Amino acid sequence: MWARQLADLDPMGEIFSGRYELVDPLGRGGSGDVWRVWDHRDSRYLAGKVLQQSDSASLLRFVRETGWRFDHPHIVAPLGWVGEDDRIMFSMPLVHGGAVSALLTERGPLPPGYVAGIADQMLDALEIIHEAGLVHRDIKPANILMEPNPSGLPDARLADFGIAAKVGEPRMTRVAEVVGTPGFMSPEARMGADPEPAQDIYSLGVVMAQLLTAGRPVGEEPPVLAAEQRVTPLGRFIVACLSDVTGRFPGAAEARQELARVRSGLGLARIAIPDRTPALPPGWGPDGPDSSTKPLPGVRPANRGPRITASPSPLSGPSIPSQRMPAAPNRVPAGQASAPQGVPYGGARPRNGGYGGPPGGGTPPNQGPRPQTWSPAPGSGPRPSGPVPRSPGPQSPVPQSPASVNMPRARASSGTTAKDIVLGAGITAGVALIVIVILLLL
Known part of the structure; x- marks a missing residue:
């Protein structure tokens, strides 16, 4: 009935904190519903307990339950917890054999040796719990889980620490409020006494009597043992567990x-304990969700195809060597000719109307080697006044004298330039003017 009610809510497929996905309901406890969940991070099935109530006391108990960490083969300890919005859930190992109450329903009274084996394992777990100063307070057949064992011997696990309490700590209940399962609570617990380890011993005695007789507690009274059962060693042990607190075993170690x-x-x-875990719902397999299930938000699917790597852009790729040649030194050692003319530089033509390079391309003035000095061939006459014509092909080097290397506009070894003629005429006119002034003064 409860499974149908949970299915009507249709929470299956919901993912808590991006990790635990609800698969199907397994049971209902006093403080929450138990689900089979898939852990997307560790790729395994776990049991997840989702808080059923949201009042402050229940929430605090729920969070405290996640703090009880016991590494023991007969304790189902929480592995961790997550919270999302107004709900929290903690995960724990998934036990496949179901609760011992299901075994009792199927088989009826259990053999004394089997009952004693379960009781021994529960006392082994309670011994660790009591040493930690904790009282379980809710030992009953529904909280004792069975794991299938190939040998057929019992393999019981104590679960559900939802109402466990520390000995001597302030209580989380009101004065008139009693926490526990009716029929499995000790007389002093029903009267509101503080938690003590002996109360767990009483609850275990009720469980043993129920397993041995297949009877149920009647009101607050435990199942009644038959007269022949009471006189057996196991019967006397059960009676000692159910006695008054003054005659009961004080703790698990003594019991x-x-x-x-x-x-x-x-x-x-x-x-033989069967695997009572329900069959997986559609879309789920032993290794988790089928490929048809949707991926987690923000998780990249595994079959998106090969990764495409973008080709590097010209800006992000390897640098291309510059076509611009380094600037030539201003001075050339004596005895060496300057760089030959007509060598292409590979530079771009300037846009400001300045000098262009040679026909094969060249570097604008002042951005490469210094412009070469024009040297006329012997017997070619004075330098023309206009721009020097340039041939379309490469030109042969013209040797220069050492004196002309460092002077961009120096005179050649032969011939007279227009500048020299103008300068000479100016000097002559000046000298004639001085002579005329002297003659007038005489």
Whole structure:
């Protein structure tokens, strides 16, 4: 009935905190619903307990339950917890054999050796719990889970620490409020006494009586043992667990020590425990969700195809060597000719109407080697006044004298320039003017 109600809510497929996906409901506890969940991070099935109530006391109990960490083969300890919006969930190992209450429903009374084996494992777990100063307070068949064992011997796990409490700590309940399952609570717990380890011993005695007789508690009274059962060593042990608090075992260690003597006279009992985990719903397999299920938000699907790497752009690729030649030094050692004319530089033509390069391309003035000095061939006459014509092909080098190397406009070794003629005429006119002035003064 409860599974149908949960299915009507249709929370399956919901993912908590991007990690735990609800698969299907497994059971309902006193403080929350238990689901089979898929852990997307560790790729395994776990049991997840989702908080059923949201009041402050229940929330605090729920968070405290996640703090009880026990590494013990007979304790189903929480692995971690996550919160999302107004709900929280903690994960724990998935036990496949179901609760011992299901075994009791199927088989009826269990063999004494099997009952003693389950009790020994529960006392082994309670011994660790009591040593930590904790009282479980809710030991009952529904909270004892069975794991299938190929040998047939019992493999029981104590679960559900939802109402566990520390000994001596402030209580989270009101004065008139009692926490526990009716029929499995000790008389002092029903009266509101503070949690004590002996209360767990009483609850375990009720469980043993129920497993041995297949009866249920009647009101607040435990199942009644038959007269022949009460006189057996196991019957006397159960009666001692159910006695008044003054005559009861004070803790799990003392009770287990006594049970070891009882078990020595009992034979081993074997029961094949089936895997009671429900079949996986459609879309799920032993290795998790099928490929048809949607991926987690923000998780890249595994089959998106090969990754395409973009080709590097000209700006991000390898640098291309510059076509611009380094500037030539201003001075050339004496005895060496200057660079030959007509060598292409590979530079671009300037846009400001300045000098262009040679026909094969060249570097604008002042951005490469210094412009070469024009040297006329012997017997060619004075330098023309206009621009020097340039041939379309490469030109042969023209040797220069050492004196002309460092002077961009120096005179050649032969011939007279227009500048020299103008300068000479000016000097002559000046000298004639001085002579005329002297003659007038005489």
